[in-house]
Amino acid sequence: MTEMISITLRVNGSERTAAVEPRRSLVDFLRHDLGLVGTHVGCEHGVCGACTVMLDGRTVRSCLLFAAQADGSEVTTIEGIGTDEALHPLQVAFQQHHALQCGFCTPGMILAALELLRDNADPSDEEIRVGLSGNLCMCTGYVNIVRAVRAAARDGNVR
């Protein structure tokens, strides 16, 4: 049996301790060990961005990290962004502007957009497109995603 590694991290504000196999990816850990299935898997090779989460405030591709590498870190997933009762302004904008269809890319897209707006509160369309270019959406052609992010930026409530 492989030796397990013990890790402690904060996920969406709560402390979690677990023993993981060294090869357990962060996304599999979040999804299958913690049951946070909002983070999706689209490629497992770092291109699609479906697995995007925040690690200590910056977006990462959780398919390219081992869970063990997140030891001691603060992780935020879509489940920590807003709730049904209190949607995050980006979630509101995505819904208003039909910025999702199947929704599979959406959690990763919201986290990427959050980082984008934290870095640049008033991006141009061009900057939005470049800022989101690490996340693939197969459904929307990105048009309404750009609109939603622009609208959220205009409203100015994104933190």
Added chain:
Amino acid sequence: MSTQAKWVGQALERAEDRTLLTTGGHFIDDLTLPGVAHAAYVRSPHARAKIRHIDASRALDHPGVYAVVTGEAVAQFTRPQRGRVPLPNSPRVYAVAYEQVRYVGEPVVGIAAVDRATAEDAAELVQVEYEPLPPVLDPEEALKPDAPLVFEEIGSNVLWHDTFPYGDVEAAFANADLVVNERVTIHRYSSTPLETFGVMARYEPATHSFTIWGHTQQPAQDLHVLAAAFGVSPGQIRLIIPPMGGSFGNKVRPLFIIAAALLARKAGRPVKWIEDRRESLLALGHAADGIMDMSAAVKADGRVLAIKFRNIENEGAGIDFAGRHNLLMLSNIANCYRLGAISYEGYSVVTNRCPVVANRGIGKPFMCFAVERMIDAVARTLNLDRAEIRYRNFIQPEAFPYDTPSGQTYDSGNYPEMLRKALALVDYDSLRREQAKGREEGRLLGIGIATAVEPGGSNLAYGMLISGPSQLLSGQGEAARVRLETDGTATVFTGGLDSGQGHATALAQIVADELGLNVKQVRVPTTFDSASHPYVMTSGVYSNKFHGHDTVAAIGAARKVREKLLQRAAAQLEANVADLELNDGRIFIRGAPQKGITIAQVASRAYWSLADEQPDGEPGLEALYYYSNPLANRPDDKKRVRVQLGFASAAHVAVVEVDPETFEIKILRYVVIHDCGRQINPGIVEGQVHGATAHGIAAALFEEFTYDENGQLLTTSFMDYLKPTAADLPDIEGDRLETPSPLTLLGTKGVGEGGAVVAPAAIASAVEDALLPLGIHIAALPITPSRLFEAVSSGMKLYEKRK
């Protein structure tokens, strides 16, 4: 009492979104069962080889492995697959390769283990001895008499071949002032849903029954495919289809479900298999590549009298979609034009490439590309403007409903107006001036035009063109059940599925109007379950069928419920049904709104008070409705059949600039004017137009599955198979035209596939227009800077298929 459109027509926010935005939704990989095992596959490294021997003993002995399944077991426990349209001469295809492999990536051994990593570890312990054989990859090569045979048992690589003479083609050619010949090709690509294919299967030995959670777009047909494979009754299979993270025609692979179900049976526990991206690109399925030769009979003024087509379609190593790309092309073969006669010859050819599936638009993107390339070629030959040639050939607005030579009935449209609107939006005349000026300065600016019909709702009787009149499957329809709950809200079940189109929202809008409810009081479960959802054999989400089938089925069921509701209310209010009105959750006497009763009051009595007199003859407030589209006919003796049943349309105008040194292609503007008739939810419709158009642009400029000469797929990751990002795609501008269909209940026409059908043609037209000073003709896709550079620097005048 007539229905008021209070909710239909509004760009409402989608009911589906809050879950997807907060918890990420409930996709197949988010579901699990106690004791579930995970599957992995050993896949063929060869495009064509005999399987000499398989030694799986070390895998079976590996700790944590529950079951191993080889082709032998599959052939023993399941029956071979028949095509979706049964072929007269069908090869034997199983869920796992049996005796022979036919494409790189074909499953050879399935393994179920305690987790996926263990299953993958065990897969590496399997020893397979192959005897590699030379593959055949090109469909024209496959037609040669000495070509290697993909399926030896059928004695040829041709699954199907037929000719379709529609009208007096020879007379048209005799009458022509000139003949224009073109040869164009389409490559292999796929819309690659972001969520890969998934299935979870459970077997119950005592009842010999299966419960399957998994992906398909045609639940009823696939349920029957599974039943036939296992030799059980359809009632012994329960098929549950959670919302899909995109599908686009790709997730129709019942063989994958059969393999998982067999593993579950052998393992004695549930088995889950989630395809990884490499497996998906290798083996989920591609849009067919094809070669089209065309010849057009043309008058000197640019009128096209007739076109002859000959198409060779590469089906890869599969039979499930045999002939379908070919036959569906008969739906848009005339496109928007008044062609007096058409002849079509189609070949469906197998090769050692990945089997094909129904990628968004199936066949129609290629047919649209071919016809539009031909129209541009005629314009070029006669030195006519690309807009002008189309105006001269359009079917005129007063001609609808219009019957095309292949037997399609175009319901409505206004093609000249559609193109005029698109050209006005880009300011065509000043663009042409800018282009002329730019050319003097060495700028390569191009304006591309494509106008097209976007067929919706396939009539599955078209399969009779292959399998003959004895085929059972025909028509198009859907089933729906509407239930008024005791609290006065409604629940709608249909045989449709969710893969991102917002159908639950659209159905809620429709049913809310029918029942006088608030749209928020109508819920539509997004998980299909064959144990609770009604279906007909054509059920599902495909072929743009929602607009005129799912909608009508839901309306039919809702109207039955409304009838019962009003009868019950009339009894309780001591009034006549004819005097009642239904609005805002209440039923009241017309002219006296205070004399009324809530829907909840009536509904609750209907279920609780069984001792009441039942004015509608039975308690409860639930109704089932099966709809079949009366337009769906059978092929006539001239092989004419309404392959598809509704005809939306669009004009795409692309403005591109090509860098004269690097050949980088930049889309400056992209405009779509589309006409899908009446819109149920314009917000959803607009999203469908964007998404489909993006697929078409991606197919034209970025995406291609490339194989080497040994049949190895070279594009097995998103590093090699290039999907466009937000930075690669243009904004999509546009507007709508609304010519309601007189042939659907709501005036709707299909919308989901359209952009993907038209955009490849528009992009090709634009790039060719930009390169006119260099005299390059575009006859193939995708158009990439490096291949353009090669073509130009080698002095070629034709951008054509790369061998």
